[in-house]
Amino acid sequence: MNNDTVANILLTTILPGNFVLAMFLGMCPFLGVSQKLSTAVPMGIATAFVILVASISAYFLNMLLVHFHLEFLSVITFITVIACAVQLVEMFVKKTFPELFRQLGIYLPLITTNCAVLGVALFQTARNYNFTQSLAYSIGGGIGFTLALILMAGLREKMQLSNVPTLVQGAAISVILGGLLSLSFMGFSGIGGGE
Amino acid sequence: MSAPSNFDEFLDGIWKQNPIFIMVLGMCPTLAVTVSAVNAISMGLATTFVLGASCLLVSILRNAIPKQVRIASYIVIIATFVTVVDYAIQAISLDLYEALGAYIKLIVANCILLGRAEAHAAKNPPLPATFNAIGMGLGFTLGLFMIGCVREILGAGKLFGVSLFGAHFQPWVVMVLPPGGFFVLGGWLIVFAAYQQISVKRNKQMERSQP
Numbered sequence: 001m002n003n004d005t006v007a008n009i010l011l012t013t014i015l016p017g018n019f020v021l022a023m024f025l026g027m028c029p030f031l032g033v034s035q036k037l038s039t040a041v042p043m044g045i046a047t048a049f050v051i052l053v054a055s056i057s058a059y060f061l062n063m064l065l066v067h068f069h070l071e072f073l074s075v076i077t078f079i080t081v082i083a084c085a086v087q088l089v090e091m092f093v094k095k096t097f098p099e100l101f102r103q104l105g106i107y108l109p110l111i112t113t114n115c116a117v118l119g120v121a122l123f124q125t126a127r128n129y130n131f132t133q134s135l136a137y138s139i140g141g142g143i144g145f146t147l148a149l150i151l152m153a154g155l156r157e158k159m160q161l162s163n164v165p166t167l168v169q170g171a172a173i174s175v176i177l178g179g180l181l182s183l184s185f186m187g188f189s190g191i192g193g194g195e
Numbered sequence: 196m197s198a199p200s201n202f203d204e205f206l207d208g209i210w211k212q213n214p215i216f217i218m219v220l221g222m223c224p225t226l227a228v229t230v231s232a233v234n235a236i237s238m239g240l241a242t243t244f245v246l247g248a249s250c251l252l253v254s255i256l257r258n259a260i261p262k263q264v265r266i267a268s269y270i271v272i273i274a275t276f277v278t279v280v281d282y283a284i285q286a287i288s289l290d291l292y293e294a295l296g297a298y299i300k301l302i303v304a305n306c307i308l309l310g311r312a313e314a315h316a317a318k319n320p321p322l323p324a325t326f327n328a329i330g331m332g333l334g335f336t337l338g339l340f341m342i343g344c345v346r347e348i349l350g351a352g353k354l355f356g357v358s359l360f361g362a363h364f365q366p367w368v369v370m371v372l373p374p375g376g377f378f379v380l381g382g383w384l385i386v387f388a389a390y391q392q393i394s395v396k397r398n399k400q401m402e403r404s405q406p
Contacts, residue, residue, distance in 0.1 A: 022373050027222030028306050072282065075300050076274040083267055112270070115223040115304040122297040167392065171219045172384035179377025186374065 006136040009129075013140030015188040019116045020148040021181055026116030030149060031174050033107045040153035041146070042100050043107065046089055048142025050111050051120050053085040054078070055138030058121035059131055078121045079112075086112045116145055151181060201326040208330030214307045215338030215380075216387040221307040225339060226376035228298050232355055235343025237291055238298065239336025241284065243329060245276045245302055250316035250328035257317050269312040270303070277302045307335060338383075345379045346370045 004012075019025040026047070033043045058078050065071055090108050094101045101108065111117060120141050124134040155177050164173055214220045221242075228238045249272050253260075260268045281299050285292045292299070302308070311331055316324040347353055350370030352360045369375050 024223050024225075024227040024373065024376065025301075027226065028220070031219065031222065072278055075278050075281070075303055076271060079270050079274050079303050080267070083270060109266070110306070112266070113304045113306050113309050115301050118301060118304045119297065122300050126297055167388050168381075168385050170388075172381050172388060175377050175384060176381035179374045179381060182377055183369070183374040186372065 004129075004133065006132055009133055009136040010140040013137055014144040014147065015185065016190070018144040018148055018185055019119065019141050020145055021178070021185045023119070024115075025119040026114045026145055028110065029107055029114060030152060030178065031171065032110075033104065034149055034152040034174070035156055037150065037153045037157060039100075039103050040149045042093075042097075043104060044142075044146030044149040046093065046104075046108065047111055047114060047116065048139075048146050050082065050085050050089055050114075051117050051142045051145070052135075052138050053088075054082045054117045055120050055124060055134050055141075057081045057085070058125065059134045062125050074122075074125065078118060082117050082121070083112045086117075116141065148181070152178065155181070201323055204323050204327040205330040208327060208332070209334040209337060212331075213334045213338055213387075214331055215335060215342075216383060219384075220310060221305045221335060222380075223301060224298055224305060225342065226373070226380060228295055229339055229343040229346055229376060229379075230350070230371050231347045231353075232340060232343040234291070234294055235339035236336060237284070238295060239332070239339040241280045241299060242302055242305065242307070242335055243332025245273065245280055246308055246311060246332040246335075247325055247329045248276045249273045249308060250311055251321055251325045253312045253316040254319060254321040254324035265317065266309070266313070269309060269317075273308050273312070274303050307331065341383060342376070342379050345382075346375055349379075350375060 013019065017023065020027065020030050029043060029047065034040050058081065061077050061081060062074065065074055065077065086109065089111070090101075093104070093108065120138050124137050129137055152174075156174065159173070159177070168176070208214065212218060215225055224238055224242070229235045249269070252272050253269055256268075256272075277300060280302070284295070284299060311328055315327050319327070344354060347355075348359065349367045350372075352358060352364040352366050358364075367375075370379065
């Protein structure tokens, strides 16, 4: 059993153990949807919600799997549940915010293949978190992901006004920006007792 | 125009459409496991196997899977092979399994796999689909290896665990930490962009010299 306190887990996953910047989970949307602040915020919130749903269902699913000694099915069941949760979010967004739905485009269904979502389900199982710990882990992860996305979007909006050499335009400069952001997040290491 | 041969499909993924450097897909494992060259290669080969096997199966079943549920079916197929690889690696080398950790299972969520299944395997017969998938997988492995080498050499002064620079080398620790992954990938992306610019220029010059 893992003895980390809830506050500890929450802080660690938001700052020093940030999903995107320290564990490289969810890089695709991080590089793909971080061009504008107006799409980054809803994308972050949608992903955070899916992470939460996935974490809760993965917790109970795992109990079920362990009970029947079917642990080898964990990957398949987790990903199926996540796909369903994403479908739910997609339908909800399409119905209530059609404008936003068009802006997010392909990246909304792609939350399914967002490593952060599956990552939460797998890591919480690997670390033997109990229910409240998993909840803290998933909420912290969602907030951390949204935070990283918003920070990155802010940086990239600024960058559109600056003169970037043609050679590094596009993916290269975004990756290096991500590196700088990750470097600054290393400054938080030590908060919450570290990993 | 004739259909591209199997060999062309194979080469495409390795160089011209390299998943990491040209298409910028599958970033999570690219940055997370490339701390050393050995990890990078084993991750790449595991992904290649899953990619090849799942694309073969998707391609065989491409007429049987209804269009509405295709993504879900692809994911289940991919997840099955990932589970196979996960247990295989655990059986072969426990050290490697611990080094790669949950990232083996996270192959499921690698965009390259779903992207290949959807964009290529679902539209092509089994043989070219498999060749294309294996080419892509090897291109991915090559990309991981190139990043892994740089990070291991700079961050630990070693390659494949063999010390390169002697005792006085001061390791550049940041390279094996998360930010280093971003920086090395960014560096390689710049190299590839420069290469593309040069080859475009050269093609233009050739066209001019042969009117």
